[in-house]
Amino acid sequence: MTVTEINDDGSFKRSQMSKQFVRLSEDMGQSGALQQAPMDRTIEALKGFYEEYSQLPNLTLKAVATAAVRNASNQKVFLDRVRSEVHGLNIEVISGTEEAHYDYLGVINTLPVTNCVIMDTGGASCELVLVQNGREQNLVSLPFGSVNLSETFLKHGLDQLAAVDLFRLSTAVQRLFNGLWWLQRGQNLPLVALGGSNRTLAKIRRKQKNVADFEDIHGFRMSVSEVDNVYAEIIEHNLAERKAIPGLSKDRADIIAAGITPIVTIMRFLDSGRVIFSENGVREGILYEHLDQLRAKGKIGNKKDNISNTKKSAGSRKKADKK
Known part of the structure; x- marks a missing residue:
């Protein structure tokens, strides 16, 4: 609220x-x-x-x-x-399209972006918006998020993550992206990320960099290599170890791996070199x-x-x- x-x-x-x-x-x-x-x-x-x-x-x-x-x-x-x-x-x-539209309004009015792809990963859906010349060109709501992806794909449990589960998860997300013909037009554009799971990425990285106000992530940028490194740290740990990662809320530790798999996957899909985080959606x-x-x-x-x-x-x- x-x-x-x-x-x-x-x-x-x-x-x-x-x-x-x-x-x-x-x-x-x-x-x-x-x-x-x-x-x-x-x-x-x-x-x-x-x-x-x-x-x-x-x-x-x-x-x-x-x-x-x-x-x-x-x-x-x-x-x-x-x-x-x-x-x-x-x-x-x-x-879903209204949700994506509101995400666009929240981002375009508060961040200096003109051409980008917006991604909002929630608990049960993921909204994507292609922005060109400051205008929303295409938008969609996909039926996956951190909670239902965890429940659907992490069959071997949420404690020690299984490689086969993560493979099947990322493959399923990739196929959904492949089915969006217009998403190819977002190639090489920056990604603007919002939603609890995506923002957790920024908080973890800011904690690693010893930023005092680590939760103030609006406008914070990460390179693709920084995103990959944080993802690797998350998936290599068991649940108890994930709960101890600075910047990661204990409430999200069980679903965070599935929650950030879409952003890791789309950055490779778009060949995007950076992600900009938004608190506004x-x-x-x-x-x-x-x-x-x-x-x-x-x-x-x-x-x-x-x-x-x-x-x-x-x-x-x-x-x-x-x-």
Whole structure:
């Protein structure tokens, strides 16, 4: 959940942010149904958010759900539970292309990029956007993320990773990329990465470089060799050792290998020499859309604040999903 104060002149600043790692897509499996425990965790997180946002004046609230709820066979059951248990909260389920579009808005408004490929790897989906001359040309949402890739491919367990599992995982991801005809046009362009797993790469590397504010990764760059080296360090360790890697959250240690396999794979696919990390994605994209709507209605001026680092964000809005 991020809260943003919007002034009459169009300037804005983030005043609050809260985050809970709920893994809403956990154990969906072949049934495609959200499971009881993840739903309970998510609703508890939303109740905590309510205690914060319900105290705010002049509130415009927007809550969205992404891949886990979008793909769930029991989507209505979950949304009804949220409405019933979280004080009438209505969650909008956005499509994969809408999610990718909001990623584009969040990136293009806060990073100096003109031509790039944007990749957002979440728990249950991966969004890709080809940006040329500052405009989104093609976009897609692929049905894989850190949680479902781990559950599908890491058959020999999440402790000591098996080479055969990693091979089958990377091969499956590569085939999906091969099926995107337009992705070839992103050859040699920089990759802009967001999503919890991808951002963990940057945090690990910044810890290695002894950067004081290692979590402030917006605009941070890594070469392909740096990405490969961090990936190699992750997959060679068992689970207990991964939990001890500086910069890697213990909550992500079991799914991080599958979570960053797509970015390692796409950098080779694109022959991209560098990756730029973004803290701004869906929530910030929704904010910029909201600001444009307010300007069009004459409710605010045209001044724009800079949220190029993550100190500022979305309009009082929550992303209720897997992150």
